[in-house]
Amino acid sequence: MKRTLPLTALFLSSSLILTPSVLAEEVESGATQAASTQTAEATEITEALTPIPPAVQKTMNRLFTLQPELKKLNIITSRSLMNDQRFLVHLSDRAEKTGNSKEYMTAYLECDKTTGELLSFDIQATAWASEKSPSRQLVQDTAERFLTEWFGTEGRKQFGKPTTYGDNASATHKKDGTTVSWRKRSVEFPLLLNGIPIENRNVRLNVDSFGHITNYSYTPVDLDTVKVPNPDIALPIEEIKKNITTADSISLTYVEEQPEKDGRDSENIKTKPVLRYDLNDFGGYHAQTGKKVDEKELTSVQSKPTKTKIALHPKGQTLIARSEEEVKQLLTKLFDINSAAGTLHVEQPFNFPWQKERRYLDYRFNTEDGQVTAYITTDKKTGHVYSVSLSTNGEQKKQAARITEEQAFTVACDFLETYADSSTTELELQQNIFEESEIPSWVDKSKLPEMTDDQNDTYQFYFTKLHQGIPVRDHDYQVDIDKQTGKVVSFRLSTSSEKVELPDSQTIVTKDQAFSTFINHKPLKLKYIRPWYMDQQAPTLLLVYAWDNSDGFGYVDALTGEYIKEPIDQEGE
16 A cells, blocks of 8 residues: 655646536435446537536535535635646636626536545635735634644654744725725645655645635655665764755855844845854755765756956946836937837836835837837836846747857947946856756656757856955845847846945854854754756655744844844734
8 A cells, every 4th residue: 555645736727718617515426427427418518617526526525524614615616637647627606607606616626536635625705805914923823723733643743843924915806996905925735755754845825814725735655666875874963963064054244134033024024234154055964974965966967166357447337227218318328229219118016915116117118110119117216226227029039149259248248348337346256057867777768858059149157245254145136138239138236225335244253153153043953955957856855953943034133143033024923
């Protein structure tokens, strides 16, 4: 008999065509449905109403007990997914001819076709709309209760303590101009094997302010097809700590606008410049040997970051566009676009009712012949240009480059010397060289997809400002150069709200001191990782020690040596 444990499922796509429906409560079993195909009623069942397998119907009946509002919905579609391994059921109380009704509920259920195991569901109901975010306590209590009811008291033990994942929202615009908004908060329950969590594997639920479960996702893992290392092989934590090299473990950076607290009202949140040490994020340390996990052990493509320091002599020129006319003039200046040969639109991004007005203003320009499109983003208050991008007809792409990367780099640097702010006298060019990892022995090479050479039509350069030789992580630039023309076709400039005085780095705590502080505040804990190559997963899990972030993230203030916990959104506590 196969043993299974839950893992997180992919979010379910809901872009389906509404088709003839039947009441969910009228479908008693898949066997009954199969038999009914020989009756006159079967003529009303289309390909989009595939008979529901008995195991799936059994799961639906259980779910209807916990979510009784689903039972009264119509079955809009029912069909197999993913090579006939999964089964999807779309439910709604909207009839085909009244699809635009003001009040409605719709749901998508996904199950394993053979076992009937519930993999995910997603529910949206107009009656559940609310602009209020649920409290963390309500979310955890509601999710805990559902998890225990669904898996049973013993089944609940295969998951760890709940961790909140974040606040999220969605909205629908109605034809009458009104907006319906939903706010939810997510909670995750990590999957445990031998009492140890598996990375990125959990049950996840969304809960709204009324205490409704609006989304649930999980997928089983077959323990007969994967080997699980015994925790007894792990070295003591103290032995692992001895092998950790400080230089590889932490990094030093500036942040110009470090928030003092978290929240949505970004305009009213105070920020300050800081110089901080951070733990580097990587795969961890092999529990049996203490050696650092190599990136090539975990993925099919590994990146090798390269960083090059560049001296800059900024001219301090500014790009400003405070009106549509000035935007057109800017495009003509930058790209030689004839503004009379196209149309400029001001984009109207959607803002949730509880959000403050967006800081930026977006424009889109299209030429009349449809050959050129440009996007421009400016600061709404000052008119400072934040980003511009130009795209041309796709037929002009995928040609051999006419200029070299070195030539393009010179153009990019000249552009930044003109428009970077006057304080940016030194930059760090950040480049990632991506290389294919060696194909692991466990990979079935006959199932690997054919590789295609997807050539980009631009050279892309990413820069970070340096201050006293230290990167300023929130002061960066991007410049893209067309490989055919050698001209700038896209850029992003850093637009600080005001001049920031960064701390002096001459008298700071050492990396060793900072690392000792991290050791005292951030525990190392065991976890399982399942490596992958392309779309294939390894047959054996890795057992590693990694920094535990379940209690949040933090950094060490380089000036004081104090550990600072990153602020989290306290709203709805």
